[in-house]
Amino acid sequence: MRILHLLNHRRRLNGHVHAAVDLACAQVKLGHTVAMASQGGDFDELLRTNGIETFVVDHERRPGPVLKSVVGLTGLLRRWRPDVVHAHMMTSAVLAWPACKLTRVALVTTVHNEFEKGAILMGLGDRVIAVSAAVAKSMQKRGISASRIDVVLNGTIGSARMTGRSEVPKSLDHPAIVFVGGLHPRKGLPDLLQAFDAVHAQHPAARLYVVGGGPTQDSYTAMARAMASADAIAFAGPQDDPYPWMLGADIFVLPSHADPAPLVLSEAREAGCAVIATQVDGIPELLGQGESGILVPPKSPDRIADALRMLVTDPDQLKAWRAKSQIGIENLRIDRVARAALEVYGRAIGPRAKPSAS
Structure with a gap:
């Protein structure tokens, strides 16, 4: 499967970035072709090391830049030809929706920050991943049909982002x-x-x-x-x-x-x-x-x-x-998260899948 992750940036100290990077790297390990598009950031070298191609897509929220980004993303989808686009933030979902419609590519969104008012925009996805059952219930209350929501609980253990981290405990006073x-x-x-x-x-x-x-x-x-x-x-x-x-x-x-x-x-x-x-x-x-x-x-x-x-x-x-x-x-463990996300992609792609030649 060819998977394009879309998010606003790839900087450290943001939980949604960690989740997207962990997921992308785990999907490569499972044998899939993965790319990530954003405004760039701290994890670019890690992504390249793990065989993930990176692209730049501006996420500025003004009408002119938004239109330009939609056009640019549409061109990227036509060139790179993903099976699914996975959008991780609200601006990403807004940019991806018209581009995916124009190119007939399945769109999956993940609700990372349900507490934000604009989280309802994640409902633009063909399938919507909620990072917990509590988030799924909240999104249903906001009007997103339960039939389009999949719960994939977060997890990080075993992620590529942890490779090479220090296993030496910090010297602290106890308790x-x-x-x-x-x-x-x-x-x-x-x-x-x-x-x-x-x-x-x-x-x-x-x-x-x-x-x-x-x-x-x-x-x-x-x-x-x-x-x-x-x-x-x-x-x-x-x-x-x-x-x-x-x-x-x-x-x-x-x-x-x-x-x-x-x-x-x-x-x-x-x-x-x-x-x-x-x-x-x-x-x-x-x-x-x-x-x-x-x-x-x-x-x-x-x-x-x-x-x-x-x-x-x-x-x-x-x-x-x-x-x-x-x-x-x-x-x-991240491999459980990655496999669950792939199942969601399959459900999103299903309606678009071409019938096999007889």
């Missing part, structure tokens, strides 16, 4: 609690800061490491500095490879208020952390509905604190939850 994610409101970091401050008052050896950057970094840093536990909180900033931090951690916490299917949870589980995360969107699905990690209500610092106290004060509980993080972890 070490780690957060990895973008520093913006929907990730809920203030809830974790409040919870940690309460726990640290009783267990002063505990340490919190915040890995990531974003628009609220300064305000969150100021918030932490005003707490009694300030000296026990470290902001590490954005990291190209946060995995060593998870390898060095005892506990990983994701206090999100909204999160369709965060890739970081499969990495935290692969690293063997005990996991605490909020019961929102696709998070329970990534934690086996609570079998592989502790689920707490969103926006509940007290409940996060309770879970942290249990793990910090009871070595047996910490050991047990670290072991539980491995339950069902095979379901988070």
Whole structure:
């Protein structure tokens, strides 16, 4: 099968980019011919190393550039002749829809950021991939027929992006609690800061490491500095490879208020952390509905604190939850994601398939 992935850019620190790059590389390993079109970025060399051809398609959202990009993409489809175009973001879906109609190429879209108002535009696809069952339900409520939606739960384990990464744990003080994610409101970091401050008052050896950057970094840093536990909180900033931090951690916490299917949870589980995360969107699905990690209500610092106290004060509980993080972890492998996506492509292509010669 010839597959063209389309997304706005290929830069690091964006979950949808990681998911698309992981998927494209895994599909090549399964024997398919894959290309990726975007505005370029950090992963171009990795893609080329894995035999993936790259093209440039502008994603500027002004009428003139949009029209030019549609024309350019249409020409690319006629030259490269994919069987399916897989669009990963809203602008990508808008550009791909007319180009695919003109060239009679199947269009598949993936809803990565369901919380955005414009996510309904992903319904332009012949088939729509939801990265969790929770996202699928949300898209159905927005008017996309369940008959066109396929759930393909995110997973990263075994991806080409992880090749050559450091397997040496970061040297951290213990008990070490780690957060990895973008520093913006929907990730809920203030809830974790409040919870940690309460726990640290009783267990002063505990340490919190915040890995990531974003628009609220300064305000969150100021918030932490005003707490009694300030000296026990470290902001590490954005990291190209946060995995060593998870390898060095005892506990990983994701206090999100909204999160369709965060890739970081499969990495935290692969690293063997005990996991605490909020019961929102696709998070329970990534934690086996609570079998592989502790689920707490969103926006509940007290409940996060309770879970942290249990793990910090009871070595047996910490050991047990670290072991539980491995339950069902095979379901988070990228080859499972790649095979499931290929099945979706088959359903999208089906109506367009030419009858075999008799």
